[in-house]
Amino acid sequence: MKVAIVGASGAVGQEFMRVLAEQEFPVDELLLFGSSRSAGRVYTFRGREIRVQELTHDESLFSGVDFAFTSAGASTSKEFAGTITARGATMIDNSSAFRMEADVPLVVPEVNGSDALNAPRGIIANPNCTTIQMVVALKPIMDLAGISRVHVATYQAASGAGAAAMDELAEQTRQVVDGQQPTVDKFAHQLAFNVIPHIDIFTDNGYTKEEMKMYHETKKIMHAPDLDVSATCVRVPVMRAHSEAIWVETLRPVSVDEAREAFENAEGVVVIDNPSEKSYPMPLNLAGEDPVFVGRIRRDLTNECGLSFWTVSDQIKKGAALNAVQIAQYILRNR
Amino acid sequence: MKVAIVGASGAVGQEFMRVLAEQEFPVDELLLFGSSRSAGRVYTFRGREIRVQELTHDESLFSGVDFAFTSAGASTSKEFAGTITARGATMIDNSSAFRMEADVPLVVPEVNGSDALNAPRGIIANPNCTTIQMVVALKPIMDLAGISRVHVATYQAASGAGAAAMDELAEQTRQVVDGQQPTVDKFAHQLAFNVIPHIDIFTDNGYTKEEMKMYHETKKIMHAPDLDVSATCVRVPVMRAHSEAIWVETLRPVSVDEAREAFENAEGVVVIDNPSEKSYPMPLNLAGEDPVFVGRIRRDLTNECGLSFWTVSDQIKKGAALNAVQIAQYILRNR
Numbered sequence: 001m002k003v004a005i006v007g008a009s010g011a012v013g014q015e016f017m018r019v020l021a022e023q024e025f026p027v028d029e030l031l032l033f034g035s036s037r038s039a040g041r042v043y044t045f046r047g048r049e050i051r052v053q054e055l056t057h058d059e060s061l062f063s064g065v066d067f068a069f070t071s072a073g074a075s076t077s078k079e080f081a082g083t084i085t086a087r088g089a090t091m092i093d094n095s096s097a098f099r100m101e102a103d104v105p106l107v108v109p110e111v112n113g114s115d116a117l118n119a120p121r122g123i124i125a126n127p128n129c130t131t132i133q134m135v136v137a138l139k140p141i142m143d144l145a146g147i148s149r150v151h152v153a154t155y156q157a158a159s160g161a162g163a164a165a166m167d168e169l170a171e172q173t174r175q176v177v178d179g180q181q182p183t184v185d186k187f188a189h190q191l192a193f194n195v196i197p198h199i200d201i202f203t204d205n206g207y208t209k210e211e212m213k214m215y216h217e218t219k220k221i222m223h224a225p226d227l228d229v230s231a232t233c234v235r236v237p238v239m240r241a242h243s244e245a246i247w248v249e250t251l252r253p254v255s256v257d258e259a260r261e262a263f264e265n266a267e268g269v270v271v272i273d274n275p276s277e278k279s280y281p282m283p284l285n286l287a288g289e290d291p292v293f294v295g296r297i298r299r300d301l302t303n304e305c306g307l308s309f310w311t312v313s314d315q316i317k318k319g320a321a322l323n324a325v326q327i328a329q330y331i332l333r334n335r
Numbered sequence: 336m337k338v339a340i341v342g343a344s345g346a347v348g349q350e351f352m353r354v355l356a357e358q359e360f361p362v363d364e365l366l367l368f369g370s371s372r373s374a375g376r377v378y379t380f381r382g383r384e385i386r387v388q389e390l391t392h393d394e395s396l397f398s399g400v401d402f403a404f405t406s407a408g409a410s411t412s413k414e415f416a417g418t419i420t421a422r423g424a425t426m427i428d429n430s431s432a433f434r435m436e437a438d439v440p441l442v443v444p445e446v447n448g449s450d451a452l453n454a455p456r457g458i459i460a461n462p463n464c465t466t467i468q469m470v471v472a473l474k475p476i477m478d479l480a481g482i483s484r485v486h487v488a489t490y491q492a493a494s495g496a497g498a499a500a501m502d503e504l505a506e507q508t509r510q511v512v513d514g515q516q517p518t519v520d521k522f523a524h525q526l527a528f529n530v531i532p533h534i535d536i537f538t539d540n541g542y543t544k545e546e547m548k549m550y551h552e553t554k555k556i557m558h559a560p561d562l563d564v565s566a567t568c569v570r571v572p573v574m575r576a577h578s579e580a581i582w583v584e585t586l587r588p589v590s591v592d593e594a595r596e597a598f599e600n601a602e603g604v605v606v607i608d609n610p611s612e613k614s615y616p617m618p619l620n621l622a623g624e625d626p627v628f629v630g631r632i633r634r635d636l637t638n639e640c641g642l643s644f645w646t647v648s649d650q651i652k653k654g655a656a657l658n659a660v661q662i663a664q665y666i667l668r669n670r
Contacts (some may be wrong), residue, residue: 126551136377148653149637152490153580155530155569194619195490195571195578197631197645202610206591206633215636228637232580232645234490236530237572243530245488245567256541275537284529296532298541301550302484302563302584310567 001026001179004065006080007072008032008052009041011163012094013319016069017045023325026332031065034072057083065089067328071320087124090331092324093122096209099125099217106220108132110268111139113330124327128213129319130154130233134244135221136292136318137311140266142222142257146251148305150229152214152244156199157283159240159315161186166239172236187211187235196235208233226310241283242315250305256297259307263294268318273297281312289314290322336361339424341401341415342407343367343387344376346498347429350656351404352380358660362665366400369407378669392418400424402663408653420457425666427459427659431544434460434552441555443467445603446474448665459662464654465489465545466552467567468614471580471627471653472646475601476594477557481586483640485564487549487579491534492618494575494650496521501574508572523571531570543568576618577650585640591632594642598629603653616647624649625657 003020013034020027030045032052039054053061055072057080062068065193068084070077071094078097085091088205098121105115108124116124129136134152141147158169172182172192182190188198200209207215211231218229236243263271272281273295279305283291292313300306313319338355342348348369355362365380367387374389388396390407392415397403403419405412406429413432417621420426433439433456440450441460451459462470469487476482493504500521507517507527517525523533535544542550546566553564571578598606607616608630616628627648637639 112511151486151582151635151637153567155490155571163576170512173508177509177512179410188613190619193573195573196617197615198610198613205636206631230486230582230638230641230643232631232643234578234580236490237553238528238530243532243569245532245569247486247565275533275541278523278533280532280661282524282529282531283561284525295565296541300486301540301542301565302486306565307567308567310583326421 002029002065003027004033004062004068005253006029006033006068006070006084006323007054008043009034010040010071011159011166011321012071013314014311015316016071017043019321019325021046023329025325025328034333055080059083059086061178062089063087067092069324070094075284081123090119090122090124092126092326094126094320096128096213098123099127099202100220106217108135108221109326109330111135112221112223114334116327116331117335126320126324126327127217128210129160129315130156130210130242130244131214131217131221132319133242133292133311133313134214134246135218136250136268137246137263137309138222138248140176140262140269141248141250141254141307144247144258144262145254147227147248148251149227149249150218151247152231153230154231154233155236155238155243156233157236157238157240157315158191160199160242168280169237191235191237193237197232199235200232238283240315241289241312242319243283243310243312245310247300247306249303250307253304254307256299260297263297269294270293271295283312286312287314288317290317292318337364337400338362339368339397340477341364341368341390341403341405341419343378344369344373344499345406346494346651347406347655348479350651351406351660352378354652354656354660356381358664360660360663381511390415394418394421397424398422398584402427404659405429406668416458423457425454425457425459427461427662429461429655429659431463431548433458435555436461441552442662443556444661444665446470447556447558449669451666451669461655461659461662462543462552462556463548464495464650465491465577465579466549466556466665467654467658468577468627468646468648469549469581470553470556471603472581472598472644473557473583475597475604476583476585476589476642479593479597481590482562482583483586484562485553486582487564487566489566489568490573490578491568492569492571492573492575492577492650493526495534495577504572504574526570526572532567533567534570573618573620575650576622576647577654578618578645578647581644582641582643584638585642588639589642593633595632598632603627604629606630615644616645618647621647623648624650625652627653
């Protein structure tokens with residue numbers, strides 16, 4: 001199998017290389033692409049050195065490529081999608097460029113894997129990290145009892161803003177500890193010792209784009225146009241796993257035991273929920289892990305038909321690179 | 336006026352001294368009490384040195400005291416309430432000891448100040464910090480349109496666990512930055528670069544006591560037995576102001592403009608809500624401030640009769656010492 005990574009030097013690009021190796025994805029040849037700035041860098045994949053090539057509009061760059069994993073921002077994805085797919089490569093795109101287009105499937109394999117088998121433009125979109133993590137946890141409850149609405153408050157790690165943002169959080173923290181004025185560049189405000197209720201840009205209805213992604217993408221992935229989501233997305237001083245406090249309203253009352261059993265049997269979910277032993281998912285422990293972790297499962301005290309729970313998942317893995325690779329695996333198994 | 340502070344060496348005790356001075360509370364004589372461990376320490380109030388006395392069961396210690404502000408934990412409050420109030424002092428208690436007792440008013444002056452005027456046992460309870468901050472923001476919406484239920488996710492600062500906990504967050508952060516193993520003592524787990532969905536102990540229904548305080552105390556303060564609250568309370572690596580993401584269901588649809596006007600006119604509330612200028616409440620900027628700050632005001636996308644907003648308030652000030660002093664001020668103005 002010939003595989004390409006576009007945006008190879010970014011946090012997600014680097015994770016693609018690790019995930020392809022960990023998952024023993026059948027890569028015979030790996031091509032790395034980046035901007036003119038990162039072209040020439042050399043990375044090691046399975047003991048072999050690979051040089052990053054500059055991404056251009058030369059279609060022959062992607063000749064024979066089966067899967068191209070792209071994570072270089074929405075404008076790059078839009079500009080180069082034609083080039084990448086021209087010779088038959090399937091583009092699995094981590095940006096927001098194509099997610100809401102009708103002829104581009106938006107896929108989380110545990111939820112709607114079969115949508116990946118119908119991609120007329122050769123493009124499959126990887127959802128936003130916060131959405132992926134949430135829909136994996138919503139799926140078993142949806143199957144159990146239906147869901148009519150969702151409230152979610154997020155606790156999002158620095159990694160969602162990229163590798164440089166993670167460096168900035170580390171640097172800001174060191175500066176605060178040393179009594180210096182912290183540098184603010186990648187975030188809207190200082191993140192160290194703060195929380196920022198603002199991720200991506202604001203839209204006309206007062207929600208951020210990040211929050212509206214959770215609204216729109218959830219409907220599309222779950223094939224549930226009537227399922228509404230109201231999200232508050234907040235950046236917290238954590239390195240790389242996102243947490244979410246979620247309330248769902250179900251179509252019939254669901255007991256905590258039923259819900260726990262559904263989570264335990266769900267693909268991609270691991271339950272950590274033993275309060276008496278101070279055991280629940282936390283981002284510090286779970287960075288680098290594959291699953292979506294669920295805990296704090298309990299009734300919604302405001303609603304007979306309500307459940308509340310807490311999820312944690314690695315933003316760069318299941319929230320980005322791992323989900324994209326799992327889409328390719330699903331296609332290989334099912335086409 | 337003769338005033339006593341019980342628990343004078345704690346984070347809240349120290350804040351009582353600052354708030355009494357800032358508010359120009361008419362203190363003629365200030366007495367400081369503490370455990371045998373802190374007895375003998377000397378603090379300066381309005382330029383005068385005051386020595387901490389050991390709290391004992393000697394009722395004469397509180398002879399002539401008008402107001403005793405107590406913040407030394409629930410067990411101390413329970414043990415010494417009789418002693419403190421025996422000679423006619425009004426005890427304004429920051430602990431959870433008496434909050435839910437029928438003959439003890441639970442008061443946030445902006446919401447139910449007049450309840451403070453009927454305290455048959457001479458005890459008035461100060462609510463939990465997360466509840467105070469929330470009900471100040473709920474009050475104008477309740478008055479505008481009624482509220483049937485509330486969902487709230489908190490982002491709580493280290494200060495809620497006391498002065499030693501704030502020191503521990505600072506120390507943990509320094510240790511992580513220096514590549515050392517962080518010390519964990521005051522929190523259930525490492526807080527630096529983490530979030531912990533666990534504050535106070537767990538109860539049988541899967542909620543923590545902190546979360547159930549928001550449920551029970553809100554009903555009592557707002558005189559709204561049918562108003563249900565489902566909370567997820569989370570500790571975040573922030574020093575001393577709490578943040579809350581709140582959704583309310585109102586009895587009739589409320590526009591964002593109506594809600595904003597109600598917040599702007601509400602006592603104790605300051606609106607910071609100008610997304611285009613990256614302007615919204617954040618804990619880093621607002622530590623040490625008096626009001627409850629409200630922003631991110633928008634419709635709940637899941638509910639015609641729903642609103643979503645974000646609040647930040649200093650946990651030690653309005654969440655503790657300031658609210659208690661405001662209760663005393665209310666009594667002085669209205670009795």
